[in-house]
Amino acid sequence: MPLKAIIDGETIIGPDLSKVEWAELKARHKNGLPVRMCCCGAPGHLRTTKGTQHFYHAADTGCPHDNESKEHLEIKYLIYRICQAGQWETSVEFPSADRTWICDVFAQKDGRKIVFEIQLSPIPSSDLLSRDMKYQDEGIESYWLLDNYLDRAKEFESWYDSHIYPDDDRHKERIPYIDRSFFFTGTENHLFIAKNIRTVGLRAKKQTLFSTNNPEIPLAVWVREVLKGNYRNYLLESAAIFQRKHALRSQASPALLRLRDFYQKIIRDETYQEKVRKYYRKIAGTDRLRNDSVVQQKFREISFETDWFKREYETIMSESYGLFSWKKLTGHSTSYPVFRLESEAKIKKLDECVRKFSQWEHSFDEALNNLDREIAARGK
Structure with a gap:
């Protein structure tokens, strides 16, 4: 259920219109004014769902962007409005030049480009990786709001573990005397350190977010922190701490492996x-x-x-x-x-x-x- 459509050659964002303007537009459409969907160019219509003004595709268009929930629409529009209020040039359902991707919200200012992706349904790992790589390739900061965050925490942690313990994989053994809790961190850091993907946990119905250090963050507060660069810096600082720990571990590994040999000779055997x-x-x-x-x-x-x-x-x-x-x-x-x-x-x-x-x-x-x-x- 997209928020925007093209009418009379102009891009219209439904929630931006007053109720009177929306009613007038619906009347004109009923009398023959065509509505064209931005995502695919197919014909569309106007609808209000639980107070949210949006567009929807005509029957049998087959467009994959016609299955968004009310919560998705509300969060997308809220992010859009916050970015606008911060004087960012902002669009919803923004496509790339070659239309290989369409993001929920796109914002740019002073050379910085940001996309927000609201993911309420489970997304396959391969899709998350490939879609985010497209943003990385274009120099865009992407932020994923994942509603099924905790359900996939173990999977994301396994990516982190594979990244953090390459020596163990190579030697088919763990480096001894290392407490793995020294490297424990949260899911958003697992993804950023292992795959350079920026994420945050989402509770869609409450419109709140959560991270490792903050169990409940109002959506508006978090978006403003992203726009200020603070959330990006938090992830970068966490990654720097990890790099420091990983460097120490690599530096200590030869001596620790040798010390274990001495343990076996002195104590065990x-x-x-x-x-x-x-x-x-x-x-x-x-x-x-x-x-x-x-x-x-x-x-x-x-x-x-x-x-x-x-x-x-x-x-x-x-x-x-x-x-x-x-x-x-x-x-x-x-x-x-x-x-x-x-x-x-x-x-x-x-x-x-x-x-x-x-x-x-x-x-x-x-x-x-x-x-x-x-x-x-x-x-x-």
């Missing part, structure tokens, strides 16, 4: 301790080695170093050290270490710890090799 126990059994089971002071001294040094290494690892993983906090993650009863992904300084400190561990591991292997040589020399 006790790789170093088992090597020490193996040498203990070998030395203790041979009188010649058991009574050799040089071999015993080297073994004690290695054993002491292994105990030190475990204590050092536990120190670094403790909350008091400042790199990790311990949290009970969703669905788990046990606390897990989470890296404090706060700054480059934290990552630098983590890198230094991992580098120290790697150096110790190299020294440990060298010490074992030296012990092997001592044992071999005693066997000659």
Whole structure:
């Protein structure tokens, strides 16, 4: 149910006319004045639906723009009037030059072009992406008011997750010690960060909107914020925060992956301790080695170093050290270490710890090799 039509070569917006003007126009149309629909050029008629003056297509035109609800018309006209009041050059049901798209409301001012799309019925993801890409290609800021927002929150979140965790997809594993709640945000940010699409939740019957940080926003207030550039800036600032977090995560990932290797060797599998126990059994089971002071001294040094290494690892993983906090993650009863992904300084400190561990591991292997040589020399 379009709001505008062409009559006598002039574009007429139904709600802009007074009731008297509308009645006179209906009378002239009844007496033969043709009405042509802007969207498709087909013949049309005038109608008032629950107080809203609008046009509708003649029967069997097959135009897809003839199925808008009363709520859609009212919201579209309200946005149109707010833009006009802000001295924006504004049109409803505005087509592109090649007519590949028709937006609900188009507004431009000082070189800035904005479209508002009111979507009360479910829109396939492919349509949302392709339609918005047309606006992006033409340098137009598009804003989608989505009435079924929360119903699709999981889908939009999956787009965000695919965008935010590319390393996990590549390695087929998650980067360890990262608390995913650090990257939690709202649906409008999921869409903007992942696909550069600007959206807001809509409650059509109440004519109110909602976002992550504001559960209820009057439609008029939000439209004015869009026109001022504030909502665009909010999305850009949220994206910048995300980029910062993502950069920190990428920077910390190599050290965190390496640290997990050390966890497996030190705690889970006790790789170093088992090597020490193996040498203990070998030395203790041979009188010649058991009574050799040089071999015993080297073994004690290695054993002491292994105990030190475990204590050092536990120190670094403790909350008091400042790199990790311990949290009970969703669905788990046990606390897990989470890296404090706060700054480059934290990552630098983590890198230094991992580098120290790697150096110790190299020294440990060298010490074992030296012990092997001592044992071999005693066997000659």
